[in-house]
Amino acid sequence: MGDSFFKKENNKKKIKKRQEKALKREDRKVNNNKGKTLEEMIIYVDVNGNFTETPPHLQKKESDYPKADASSRKSENNETQDYTGSVKFLSEKGYGFITDDKTQENIFFHSTQLTEIVDKNDKVKYRKEDSLKGFRAVSIKKINK
Numbered sequence: 001m002g003d004s005f006f007k008k009e010n011n012k013k014k015i016k017k018r019q020e021k022a023l024k025r026e027d028r029k030v031n032n033n034k035g036k037t038l039e040e041m042i043i044y045v046d047v048n049g050n051f052t053e054t055p056p057h058l059q060k061k062e063s064d065y066p067k068a069d070a071s072s073r074k075s076e077n078n079e080t081q082d083y084t085g086s087v088k089f090l091s092e093k094g095y096g097f098i099t100d101d102k103t104q105e106n107i108f109f110h111s112t113q114l115t116e117i118v119d120k121n122d123k124v125k126y127r128k129e130d131s132l133k134g135f136r137a138v139s140i141k142k143i144n145k
Contacts, residue, residue, distance in 0.1 A: 080127070084143065087122050098124060098137050109137035116142050 003011075046052050046059055083100055085107070090096040094111035107128065118124060118140070126137040 082125050082127060083137075084123065084125050085137075087118050087120055087124060090118070090120050098126060098140070105135075107135050107137045108133070109140055113138045114140050118142050 043051050043053060044055055044059075046054075052059070083102075085098040085100045088097050088099045088106065096109055096111075097106045098109055099106055107126075108131075109126070113126075113136075123143040124137075124140050125143055126140040128135045129138045
């Protein structure tokens with residue numbers, strides 16, 4: 001007695017799956033990433049902090065130093081420059097947000113950074129410091145009107 005229609009279809013599906021599996025296996029063998037040499041896996045960092053495949057002793061350092069110095073000077077200027085803004089939110093838990101006058105950006109602050117007591121909508125002068133979650137305000141001083 002012959003096989004039913006569903007048995008034939010299931011057998012066709014099984015055969016097709018085996019063929020696809022065999023093709024995938026062959027593809028993995030051809031495109032194998034294992035067995036790379038150490039030199040092919042190493043990546044270097046240049047003076048600007050960018051990834052490169054050029055070893056440090058072959059990099060052009062003299063021409064890159066001015067760029068690296070300029071970027072470090074920019075970050076230093078942010079920490080020494082005073083900004084002004086107004087306190088937009090003040091929590092009872094000891095944190096708040098200052099809205100910068102120029103950029104209208106909200107900057108986080110903690111009450112430990114206050115030099116004097118501030119209230120909501122007070123004008124303040126502060127410095128920015130880079131943190132893990134963005135900028136935060138430090139050395140916050142109230143501006144007397």
